[in-house]
Amino acid sequence: MEPLLGVTLGLILMITSSARSCTCVTNKWTVCDQHASDNCTCRLVGSDHTVDCSTLTSKCLLMKAEMTALKLSYRPRVKLLDGGIYNTDCEDSGIFKARQCDEAGTCWCVNTAGIRRTGKGDKNLVCNELIRTNWVDIELKHKETSHYFEALDVAEAMMHLFENRYKLQRKYITAVKYDSPFIQIHLKQNNLKQQDVDIVDVAYYLEKDVKGDSVFHSDSTFLVSVNGKNLAIENIHIYYVDEKPPVFSMKQLLVDVSAVVAVGILPAGFVIILVIILCQRRKYRQLKVENMSETEGQILELL
Template sequence: MEPLFGVVLGLILAVASPAHNSCTCATNKWAVCAQDSPGNCTCRLAGSDHPVDCSTLTSKCFLMKAEMMPLKEKRLWRPPHGVSDSDGIYNPDCEDSGAFKARQCNQSSSCWCVNTAGVRRTERGGRSLNCSELVRTRWIYIELTHKRSSSAFHAPDVAKALTQLFESRYKLHPKYIAAIKYDPPLIQIRLDQNKKPRWDVDIADVAYYFEKDFNNDSVFHSNSKLNVSVNGDALAIEKLWIYYVDEKPPEFCMRQLAAGISAVVTVVVLTAGIGIAVLLLLRWLRTRTYKKFECKEMREIKAPSLELP
């Protein structure tokens, strides 16, 4: 009976194992998932009770919050006396919808206003800082360069490959890809999203996922590396820059701008003053040399007139 019981137990574990492994969040490796009933897998954000929709991207705010969770809460084991470098990193405040709250603060009571991409758009202030609204990031410009390839890429093929990438991997509707320009090895991508319907992903989330993929820290559960191919040839991305443009201009204080302008003016005035001083010095030295030379010539001319015939 014991061998038979072992076989039955092994079959049960073999059948249960795939179901357990399938309870994961494909679009968020930090999500905590549990099989609460047969065929029903529920996933929540690490360290919170926010449910995660694994059929689409997780909001950038929730991802940043998950990244801030202590190692012991995200991993089953960590080395003794292990520490993590969290200097300069803050834990964002998120709405229940996953959007950033307009005002963000760190542990030192320093606060600032952000846009919908979570990017700071004002100077830092105290707890009394008022952020009246969450300004939408409407445009995102992505610039990247690729390594040299044995075969040349054509602009339409590059645009098609990147459009398919953003649509299939990041669930972005092609209508939000306003333009893709290619001037080897530079590629420029402009994302335009004035208003976002609830069922569409936000371009800020797409840009964050793309940036994490580029840095080999993919948010996807499979943690697969970013592979882009153009007609079967690999497009190896070498450098990446992302720029955020809001519906309203940022509200940085003019004092910093004035200080910068004053510094530039000071440098220009000092440079001009030094230049004038050098010119005057050269002119004085030239005049003095000329007078000495003139006196010498006069002595040489007058000297023969003193000789007797």
């Protein structure tokens, strides 16, 4: 009787262990099913869209799943400002559709980062193409520490983090600069191959990690380690540059600048406006934007 009991308990443990392993490590906004063949299939919350859990999920699908989860939680509805999450419209491949609309029928054109790059209109608004975001600048700030870190060691730690946690090839990391307590990371990706992760998705995952709302499964901890010593990241700013400049009328641009003055948020604008605002917000920090061509005239900040 005892051997039979032992076998039964062993089977239960095996089944339990198998069920626990059927999770999507790279996306917590999923529902996973374990099949008889031991294959694990994961779908986005509220949809039948399957997810490849060996890599990052696109930003568009993540935002859509998060909005679905918010609706299912019955939280009070809030008005989402430009640059925040909204109920996205995605292509089958997972990228943003060039035109996005809200429930009221107001529409606008976006880039591959899902950020508005035109004025708003009705459903007759035409967005001829999805403009690619091919340059992402990330600025991190770490907490005060008694440890001294060499710039080269910090750069290697960040490259290791991007390569292992976010599956980004090193060739897309053009520079990592360290001036304590700031870390600047420059990502460049002119052509996206099918098997490569998008730098836009990497930036979104990193942003969520820093803000304590990681997209990864709960047992995947965000940690920056430099020579065995932890570097606690406390703040992040992300700047996006598109292949083509934004399309805003002067009237719409003035409205956006007014919004900056009113609420301190920059939904879209030109480089000169961004630099002025950033200098005012961080008097002790000077932001330098170098080697900008006319076709790289858009920088948008996610606060």
